[in-house]
Amino acid sequence: MASSSHRYFALLALFAVSLKFCYCQNETTDGAGWGTAGVTWYGEPLGAGSTGGACGFAVANPPLYGMVSAGGPSVFNNGIGCGTCFQILCNGHPACSRRPITVTITDECPGGPCASEPAHFDLSGKAMGALARPGQGDRLRSAGVLRVYYIRVECLYRRTNIAFRMDPGANPYYISFVVEYENGDGDLAYTEIQPAGGTFIPMQEMRSAVWKVNSGSPLTGPFNIRLTSAESHNVVVAYNVIPANWKPNETYRSVVNFK
Numbered sequence: 001m002a003s004s005s006h007r008y009f010a011l012l013a014l015f016a017v018s019l020k021f022c023y024c025q026n027e028t029t030d031g032a033g034w035g036t037a038g039v040t041w042y043g044e045p046l047g048a049g050s051t052g053g054a055c056g057f058a059v060a061n062p063p064l065y066g067m068v069s070a071g072g073p074s075v076f077n078n079g080i081g082c083g084t085c086f087q088i089l090c091n092g093h094p095a096c097s098r099r100p101i102t103v104t105i106t107d108e109c110p111g112g113p114c115a116s117e118p119a120h121f122d123l124s125g126k127a128m129g130a131l132a133r134p135g136q137g138d139r140l141r142s143a144g145v146l147r148v149y150y151i152r153v154e155c156l157y158r159r160t161n162i163a164f165r166m167d168p169g170a171n172p173y174y175i176s177f178v179v180e181y182e183n184g185d186g187d188l189a190y191t192e193i194q195p196a197g198g199t200f201i202p203m204q205e206m207r208s209a210v211w212k213v214n215s216g217s218p219l220t221g222p223f224n225i226r227l228t229s230a231e232s233h234n235v236v237v238a239y240n241v242i243p244a245n246w247k248p249n250e251t252y253r254s255v256v257n258f259k
Helices: 004-028 073-079 125-130 137-141
Strands: 033-044 067-070 085-089 103-108 120-122 146-153 163-166 174-180 188-194 205-209 210-214 223-229 234-241 251-253
Touching: 004 073, 033 125, 067 073, 073 120, 085 120, 103 120, 103 125, 120 125, 125 137, 163 234, 174 188, 188 210, 234 251
Parallel strands: 033 120, 067 103
Antiparallel strands: 033 146, 067 120, 085 103, 085 146, 163 174, 163 251, 174 210, 188 223, 205 210, 223 234
């Protein structure tokens, strides 16, 4: 009887684990399961990562709060990975919390272990500490390259809408900006701009999350921006989001986001 009961509870435990795995899998945007990756960290031990970085994002302020990562070549993907979100689970070190954290890709990690592994995440100091049990952050940060599990998930920035941060070199003949805080896929297939009295004009992805359009004549606002997500192909339009008197380096927040 004891042996039969043991097998019964073992089957129940296996079933529960299977349910949990399927639940996590359904949250991914690409249908793939958990993979393995290497993890390191950079910057200050409690730091928020590099403001700007290869993706041009502000990382210390909400909604990112420093929970960010630079991606190795396969994760950064020549800038296509900017703004994508991943869950990372650490359970191979005594200091690991064994609870997943969610990070946004905001920078590139092109060399060292980042380039030598199929997948690698170089976390901010704050994000690395979040993988640890309470009081064990420094121990985990001193562990070298960690082996972790990771999975692509949908981004969810609560109470935050899409923002457009104008490029320092932008002018009426050359409109360029960074698109930030997109829910869902986190990356874009198309960005289009509509000047006052005109039609939508396709923009080009210049680098990472920066989109641009060159014009032979000055473009005047206010501008509507139409965005199409890369994976789900959902579309949102931010009406009059960039005003007629826009300025370089300014950030303009919309009232829309992907659902």
